Amino acid sequence: MIGVWVFNEWYKLGSPRPLQLVELGPGRGTLMQDVLRVLKQLGLSSTDVSIHLVEVSPELSQTQEQKLCGTSSPYIENPEDGDYFRKNITTDGSSIFWYRHLTSVPRGFTMFLANEFFDALPVSxxxxxxxxxxxxxxxxxxxxxxxxxxxxxxxxxxxxxxxxxxxxxxxxxxFEVSPETAVFCSELAMRIEADGGAALIMDYGHNGKSCNTFRAFKNHSLHDPLCEPGTADLTADVDFGFMKEQVDERLITFGPVTQSFFLINMGMEQRLHRLLRTCKEEERKNLISGYKMLTDPSKWGRDSNFAMFLSCQSFLVKYPPAGFYVDLDKE
Ligand SMILES: C[S@@+](CC[C@H](N)C(=O)[O-])C[C@H]1O[C@@H](n2cnc3c(N)ncnc32)[C@H](O)[C@@H]1O
Structure with a gap:
């Protein structure tokens, strides 16, 4: 569904080629792999897309490379033609680059994706x-x-x-604040305003109303953040209200909306029925339970999992992005 969203919004914004696709914090590269498969199905060729991954972990960048390219490339210390630390070609033939910072990604019209990225940034x-x-x-x-x-x-x-x-x-x-979130949002806003494009941000979060969400998890259980620091994952819900404040002067924002709202608006139910018509019998159960898991408000579709959209294209107020409602206050 995210791949369809990228294609739809890129097409609406004039389908500039090549489509520069940036993902912040790609984890194991699964989302990017799925998005690229959908873009290919929708008719984009390997030279129509260039992929740029912003990743701070050298180990994860190798995992992403294996998944998306099927090969490993050497770490590049001082590239002559950019500021990336790794470059390769995906299994479908698109060029792909890795950067430590968003500021190193080449400027130009860009579609940005960030899934569970902002909640990994520190609240300091x-x-x-x-x-x-x-x-x-x-x-x-x-x-x-x-x-x-x-x-x-x-x-x-x-x-x-x-x-x-x-x-x-x-x-x-x-409440808590993540200054690094403000830095990323300002860079996104500056780029989208100057060069065009859009960003889809998916995360667990609230709209600037929740208190005291900073917590730690160890072995999948809540843990005191001050106990043995360094041994547990620290997290805080993403404050979409704060993020919107960072970009409001430059961009139009939509959402946040719940994950179930977004996916159902994107036509996930119709997609499920199409897949069910052609799938093998043994895949049926998985497809149905996957759909329920993602859209059921009592499971992952619940209110805390939001998506948000930013763009400077004012016509989007009249023709809002797929998956979002029209924000009447902004009209
Ligand atoms: C929870 S994972 C994201 C999962 C992934 N997007 C997915 O959909 O499965 C967080 C990712 O952000 C990366 N990351 C964390 N802080 C970062 C930073 N400051 N700059 C770039 N990447 C960062 C991590 O290395 C990891 O790849």
């Missing part, structure tokens, strides 16, 4: 409202008899970060 500031005003939640060595050698403590006064990140109308009394 946390704030709490007190009777004396906003304070920053800091981490200190615990020399007392607390359960860990670390403890939370509140700043004595408001900090410079609290002046930057707390808005006058803030209604929450405890």
């Amino acid at each position: 500031n946390k704030f709490r409202k007190t009777d004396n005003g906003w304070r920053e939640v800091l981490i200190d060595i615990d020399e007392g008899d607390g359960p860990h050698h670390l403890r939370y403590l509140l700043s004595r006064e408001g900090t410079p970060a609290s002046k930057v990140f707390i808005k006058s109308g803030e209604t929450r009394d405890d």
Whole structure:
């Protein structure tokens, strides 16, 4: 469905060729593999698409390369014609590049994808409202008899970060901020405004209303983030409200909407019925349970899994992106 979305929006925006497709944090490369298969089915040839992956992990970039190219290439220290660290050709013949930073990706019309990328970025500031005003939640060595050698403590006064990140109308009394998210959003906004394109962002998140979502998981269970740091995954729900604030001056935004809303609007039910007509008997059960898993609000389709769209093309207000509702406030 994401591949169909990319094709649809790219086509609507004038189908500039080659289609520069960028994925932030491609993980194991599964989403990109699926998207490329769909673009091929929809008639795009290998030279119609160029792929650019922004990945911070050298190990994962190798996994992605194996999946998408079927071969390994050497790490490139100082490329002559760009700022990538790996380049190859996909199994279908498209050129593909890896970068450590979004700023290194070549400029030009681009369709951006980010799936479960923003929730992997650190939340480095946390704030709490007190009777004396906003304070920053800091981490200190615990020399007392607390359960860990670390403890939370509140700043004595408001900090410079609290002046930057707390808005006058803030209604929450405890929340966290990911400054790195702001940096990525500003770069996306600058590029889409100047060069054209769109971004589809999929993540667990809220629209700037949830409090205190910072948490840790170890062995699939909740874990105290201050206990044995470095041994557990840290995460916080993505704050789509904050992301929209970073791009609002430059772009039109749609959503967030729930995953089930997006997928059903994209015609996933019709797609399921088509597949069921031609699939093998043993695939039937998998297709039906996969559909239910992704769209059922009590499973992965639930409210916390949102998608969002950004674009500077003002005609999109009249002709909104597939999968989203029309934002009447913006009309
Ligand atoms: C949870 S995974 C994303 C999963 C993947 N998109 C998918 O659909 O399966 C997060 C990805 O973001 C990458 N990542 C995390 N922080 C990053 C950063 N600052 N810059 C670039 N990539 C980053 C990770 O290495 C990983 O590939």
